[in-house]
Amino acid sequence: MEKLNYKKLGFKAGLEIHQQLDGKKLFCKCPVKTNKKETPDLTIKRKIRAVAGESGKKDIAALYEEKKDKTFIYEFYQDCNCLVEIDEEPPNNINQDSLEAALQLSLLLKAKIEPKIKIMRKIVIDGSNVSGFQRTMLISTNGKIKTSKGTVKIETILLEEEAAKKIASNGKDITYRLDRLGVPLIEIATSPDIKDPEHAKETAETIGMILRSIDLTKRGLGTIRQDINLSIKNSPRIEIKGFQDLRSIPKITEYETKRLINDPPKKGEVRKAEKDLTTTFLRPLPGKARMYPETDHKEIEITGDLLSKITPPELITERTLNLERKYNLSPQLAAEIVKKKVGFIRYTKEFPRLSPKIIAYILVEAPKELRSRFHVTKKLKASDFEFIIENLNSNKIPRDAILDVFLKLSKGLHPNLTQYSSLSDKEIEKTIETIIAENQGAPFNALMGIAMSKLKNRVEGKKIAETIKKFT
Amino acid sequence: MMKKISILHLGGTISSKVDYKTGGVSSKFSEKDMLELYPEIKKIAKISSRLIANMLSEDMNFQHYNLISKEIQKEVKKGTEGIIITHGTDTLHYTSAALSFILEHLPIPVILVGAQRSSDRGSSDAELNLICALNFIAQSNFSGIAVCMHSSTSDDACLILPPTKSRKIHSSRRDAFKAINSKPIARVTKQGNIGFIKKITEKNGNFKLYLFNPDLKIGILKSHPNLSSLEIKNYSKFDGLVIEGTGLGHIAVNKIDSLTNENENVLKELKKLAKKIPIIMTTQCIFGRTNLDVYSSGRKLQEAGILGTQLDMTTETAFIKLAWLLSNHKKEEIPKLINKNYRNEISSRTSLDFLDYVYT
Numbered sequence: 001m002e003k004l005n006y007k008k009l010g011f012k013a014g015l016e017i018h019q020q021l022d023g024k025k026l027f028c029k030c031p032v033k034t035n036k037k038e039t040p041d042l043t044i045k046r047k048i049r050a051v052a053g054e055s056g057k058k059d060i061a062a063l064y065e066e067k068k069d070k071t072f073i074y075e076f077y078q079d080c081n082c083l084v085e086i087d088e089e090p091p092n093n094i095n096q097d098s099l100e101a102a103l104q105l106s107l108l109l110k111a112k113i114e115p116k117i118k119i120m121r122k123i124v125i126d127g128s129n130v131s132g133f134q135r136t137m138l139i140s141t142n143g144k145i146k147t148s149k150g151t152v153k154i155e156t157i158l159l160e161e162e163a164a165k166k167i168a169s170n171g172k173d174i175t176y177r178l179d180r181l182g183v184p185l186i187e188i189a190t191s192p193d194i195k196d197p198e199h200a201k202e203t204a205e206t207i208g209m210i211l212r213s214i215d216l217t218k219r220g221l222g223t224i225r226q227d228i229n230l231s232i233k234n235s236p237r238i239e240i241k242g243f244q245d246l247r248s249i250p251k252i253t254e255y256e257t258k259r260l261i262n263d264p265p266k267k268g269e270v271r272k273a274e275k276d277l278t279t280t281f282l283r284p285l286p287g288k289a290r291m292y293p294e295t296d297h298k299e300i301e302i303t304g305d306l307l308s309k310i311t312p313p314e315l316i317t318e319r320t321l322n323l324e325r326k327y328n329l330s331p332q333l334a335a336e337i338v339k340k341k342v343g344f345i346r347y348t349k350e351f352p353r354l355s356p357k358i359i360a361y362i363l364v365e366a367p368k369e370l371r372s373r374f375h376v377t378k379k380l381k382a383s384d385f386e387f388i389i390e391n392l393n394s395n396k397i398p399r400d401a402i403l404d405v406f407l408k409l410s411k412g413l414h415p416n417l418t419q420y421s422s423l424s425d426k427e428i429e430k431t432i433e434t435i436i437a438e439n440q441g442a443p444f445n446a447l448m449g450i451a452m453s454k455l456k457n458r459v460e461g462k463k464i465a466e467t468i469k470k471f472t
Numbered sequence: 473m474m475k476k477i478s479i480l481h482l483g484g485t486i487s488s489k490v491d492y493k494t495g496g497v498s499s500k501f502s503e504k505d506m507l508e509l510y511p512e513i514k515k516i517a518k519i520s521s522r523l524i525a526n527m528l529s530e531d532m533n534f535q536h537y538n539l540i541s542k543e544i545q546k547e548v549k550k551g552t553e554g555i556i557i558t559h560g561t562d563t564l565h566y567t568s569a570a571l572s573f574i575l576e577h578l579p580i581p582v583i584l585v586g587a588q589r590s591s592d593r594g595s596s597d598a599e600l601n602l603i604c605a606l607n608f609i610a611q612s613n614f615s616g617i618a619v620c621m622h623s624s625t626s627d628d629a630c631l632i633l634p635p636t637k638s639r640k641i642h643s644s645r646r647d648a649f650k651a652i653n654s655k656p657i658a659r660v661t662k663q664g665n666i667g668f669i670k671k672i673t674e675k676n677g678n679f680k681l682y683l684f685n686p687d688l689k690i691g692i693l694k695s696h697p698n699l700s701s702l703e704i705k706n707y708s709k710f711d712g713l714v715i716e717g718t719g720l721g722h723i724a725v726n727k728i729d730s731l732t733n734e735n736e737n738v739l740k741e742l743k744k745l746a747k748k749i750p751i752i753m754t755t756q757c758i759f760g761r762t763n764l765d766v767y768s769s770g771r772k773l774q775e776a777g778i779l780g781t782q783l784d785m786t787t788e789t790a791f792i793k794l795a796w797l798l799s800n801h802k803k804e805e806i807p808k809l810i811n812k813n814y815r816n817e818i819s820s821r822t823s824l825d826f827l828d829y830v831y832t
Contacts, residue, residue: 045626048594087595088588088625089644125594132594292592 004257006196010233011257013194014155015203018225019211020218021098021184026161027091027135027297028084028182032218035179040075044086047071048125048132072127073175075167080179085164087131090296094119098184099300100310101216102139102159105186107312108210109154111143116301119294127174128163130181135294136160145206149199153191160185183218186211192229197253200228204246213315228253235260236268239285243273251277327356336364342385351393358399362388366406374403376410384409391417401457420457428459432467444468475553475610477517479506480543482536483526484560486587486598506558509591510599516606516664517554529560529567529586534684534795537570541681544575544582548679554581554609556602561586561640561648564619568635569789570684572617572815573796577677581614583632586621588646597622597646600662604630607664618657622646631656634670636789636817639758652759653784653819653826685799692716692791694756695723701737704745712794712806713751716787721753721762721780722769739772746777750806752794753780754787759827779810789817 004011022032047070076086083089106113121133136158143154162183164176188207194200204226211217211224226246230253231237240256243249252273259279268285314322316338323334327348337344342363348356363385370376388405391397396417397405408415423431435450436442442450451464481487487506507513507521524543525536540557547555559567564586571582583605587598605620617635624647637654655670690712693703707713717723725739726732745751753773755762764770764781774781780790797809811818 044624045628046595047600047627049596049599050594083644086625087593088646121593123594130595131589 004254006257009257009261011196011230012192012232013200013228013230013253014190014192015188015194015200015207016190016227016229016239017188017204017207017211018227019186019188020162020223021101021186021216022218023097023184023216024095025084025182026095026098026159026184027093028082028089029092030080030082030085030182032183033080033179035077035080035177037077040177041078042076044074044076045071046074046127046130048127050123050125069172070127071173072130073173074130074164075175075177077177077179081181085130085178085181091135091294094297094300095184097216098159099139100306101184101214102157102186103302103307103310104214104312105188105211106140106143106157107310108213108315109140109143109145109157109188111140111154111157113140113302113307114138116299118299119297120291121294122160123290123292124163127176128166128181129161130164130178133292134161134163135297136187136291137300145203145210147199147202147206149195149202150193152193152203154188155191156187156189158187158189160187192231197250197257200253201246201249204249208246209316213313213319215313230256230260232257232260235264236266237285238265238268239270240273240279241270241282244275248273248277252279255279327360329356329360333360333364340364343382347389351389354389354393358392359389362392362402366402369403370406370410374407376407378410380406380410396420398457398460400460404457423455423458428455428463428467429471431455432464433471436468436471444472447472474516474518476551477519477554477556477606477609478547478552479519479521479556479558480540480547481506481521481523481526482529482540482557482559484529484558484562484564484586485590486558486560486585486601487526487591506591510602513602513606516603517610520552527560529563532563532567533686534570534688534799535686537567537574538683538686540567541571541574541683544571544578545679545681548578548580552580555583556605556609557582557584558602559584559586561588561621565635565639565649565786566788566792568617568619568638569792569815569817570796572635572817573792574681574683575617576680576682578616579679581609581612582617583609584617584619584635586619586649588622588644588648597627600627601630603662604660605632608632608658608660608666611664612658612666612668614657619649620660621649623659627662629659629661632658632660634816636793636815637786637819639786639788641758651826652786653761653822654816655823655826682796682800684795688712688795688798690714690791690795690798692787697724699724699734699738701734701741704738704741707745708748710749712749712798713745714787714791714794715751715753715778716756717753717762718756720760720766720770721755721764721773722767723773725769725772725776739776742773742778743776750794750798750803750810751778752790752810753778754783754785754790756787758786760784761822779807783811783818784822785817793817 024031084091103113117137117139119135119137122136124134125132138156139159140157144151162180162185164178164181167177168175194203208224226243228240229237238256255277256279270282270285271279272282273279319338320334323329323337324331337360344360344363347359367380388397388402397420401420405415431454432451435447439447447468448465451468455464513519544555564584568584585601585605587596587601589596591598601620619633619635619638620630623629623631625645633649633651633656634654637652638649639652640648641650642648657670658666658668660666689710691707691710692714694716695718715723724735727736753762753764761784762781764774797806801809
């Protein structure tokens with residue numbers, strides 16, 4: 001197939017990236033967690049009607065949904081829901097941690113932070129927000145990132161509430177699960193500076209890396225979502241939602257561009273990215289009368305005091321490079337240390353006697369070895385790592401015994417460290433003399449085998465070999 | 473034929489919307505806005521709508537109860553077959569009690585409707601409350617005052633609550649109003665199905681108004697540990713006092729050791745005050761009946777002249793009743809009249825399911 005000339009087509013695209021934050025919810029103290037229970041603690045039924053926004057006109061997208069006259073069924077879970085999510089209590093004060101994370105991000109993206117943050121209500125009447133609106137606030141504007149194809153401007157950085165997750169729909173009733181509702185969500189919107197589908201992927205990857213550089217960023221499936229806004233000359237704007245994988249961005253964007261060339265729609269559309277790399281119609285593009293002020297929360301002043309406390313974290317890429325250089329680690333090991341947040345730097349500071357390489361081995365490579373060699377699937381606890389590093393530091397565990405101790409810990413056993421306690425040269429010599437006496441005439445390798453099994457984990461192999469040689 | 477129903481607006485959350493100038497919610501809702509927002513209500517009844525006041529209910533006083541009552545009287549004279557009053561929820565139960573006492577033998581239904589979420593939000597509870605109240609008027613023979621609010625946190629049904637035995641017991645939930653020491657009158661679904669729960673027997677008679685004296689000063693004092701006699705003294709220039717006692721109706725009046733000297737002063741001040749003004753005891757437990765015979769402190773209070781033993785009136789209703797009695801009767805008659813059941817504000821039996829019966 002002929003390659004498209006995106007420049008000639010007047011291709012314009014921007015990204016909208018949504019990233020969930022961990023910790024507590026944005027306007028209450030409920031924990032951010034995914035419900036694992038089968039049945040909800042409570043099911044409630046609600047109706048939502050379209051209301052006029054600030055301009056006084058009912059939003060066209062909102063009206064479109066209202067026509068369907070739906071009943072919304074909400075699944076409520078005591079451990080991660082309170083009255084705030086079911087619109088039975090006004091919002092509590094904004095979660096300061098998520099606000100600070102949004103400010104950190106703004107600094108990383110070199111965006112201009114708003115001096116006063118006004119919380120707005122964005123009308124959403126598909127039922128995914130119990131209140132009928134999503135709380136959202138503009139944190140900063142005019143940021144930028146560098147890409148291989150030039151600067152991509154960041155128009156806006158918003159902090160908002162995540163919507164509830166749709167569970168079922170049967171025409172009239174739609175069921176939503178409320179665990180996700182109210183989770184802090186950062187929205188980053190770029191300018192339409194993206195030049196082609198590959199560039200869209202690169203931009204998404206760069207922004208993703210920057211987001212992951214922030215401590216509070218939630219990890220895992222569904223915690224980040226990318227939408228693409230695109231148009232070509234003489235076509236309306238199309239929004240594509242629901243990319244499962246960044247790798248599908250170029251193909252789906254290319255498909256959509258071809259659709260715009262061959263069969264352009266009359267009006268703007270919101271479309272869903274499908275697994276077969278095509279897109280399907282979701283709803284008309286929402287109109288502009290979607291916002292009105294949140295009256296239940298005061299304006300948030302971003303004081304100099306607050307800003308002076310915010311330090312942007314080092315980017316993952318910088319962090320990795322610095323680790324490589326400072327500790328002489330391989331790029332791959334450094335990347336894993338950063339990605340897995342294993343507390344490497346803390347341990348190196350706490351235990352300066354241990355080499356950074358052995359700490360890296362314990363934190364990153366030993367767990368992998370346990371998985372591949374001993375089929376340990378259980379996740380090791382932070383306290384397990386701590387135990388091993390501490391005892392290695394105080395010579396209670398020899399290096400050779402690290403995996404053995406891990407194995408015991410993974411089985412929930414408390415290892416008896418005296419079995420690893422190192423022996424004096426005299427004790428080693430006595431044991432080896434006995435072995436030689438009991439196995440007269442045995443070759444070196446046989447003696448070595450017997451001695452290893454007896455002194456395993458307590459004496460290093462090298463030392464055993466030297467002692468055997470001394471007495472034979 | 474559709475009934476003629478008037479909606480009288482008083483303000484409150486149900487008729488609040490965002491004030492784009494201040495960013496806060498205020499009662500700036502015109503009566504036309506309500507009809508525009510809920511066009512479907514015109515299918516239930518022949519609706520007329522007008523504004524009486526536009527205020528938050530915590531700002532109301534006795535004069536407003538008189539004003540609303542006179543407006544109701546006007547509507548009755550015009551031939552209106554039912555009235556809905558939109559009202560802030562904070563003091564809605566005071567108003568419902570006040571209107572009950574003022575309007576004797578009210579021949580039509582007058583339903584007070586509020587909302588916990590303003591009408592300008594998609595999830596407002598106003599629509600269901602309004603539609604259920606309209607359906608209740610349109611499809612029942614009920615007459616008198618009642619309150620109509622959400623039955624549960626779901627948007628499927630409302631309770632019609634007794635005006636002198638209801639209370640707001642939650643600051644924000646849409647099902648904040650519950651019957652206290654009583655059952656709801658009825659449950660109404662959005663579709664207009666009515667299930668009567670409690671039969672209200674109204675005596676027939678001439679419709680007459682007994683208004684409030686707006687100059688009266690009635691206080692409410694909540695009993696609490698470490699009470700000072702100064703708190704009692706504060707009410708020396710008042711016309712009446714309701715004490716919301718602890719438990720069965722108690723307040724600190726026993727001197728038992730050197731640490732409780734002040735209690736003696738409290739009793740002394742109470743005695744002094746009770747000689748001048750009527751003092752009614754209620755319970756801050758919310759549910760249940762007072763009894764000033766069980767403990768020695770209760771007996772001391774009765775000897776001091778405190779009224780209200782073995783009654784199950786809410787504090788709010790007792791406050792309204794005391795003001796209303798003082799407005800229409802001599803002070804000397806209060807000890808007798810406070811025990812008289814005028815508007816079902818006292819129940820003779822305390823039913824087991826008053827506290828936790830679930831109305832579904």
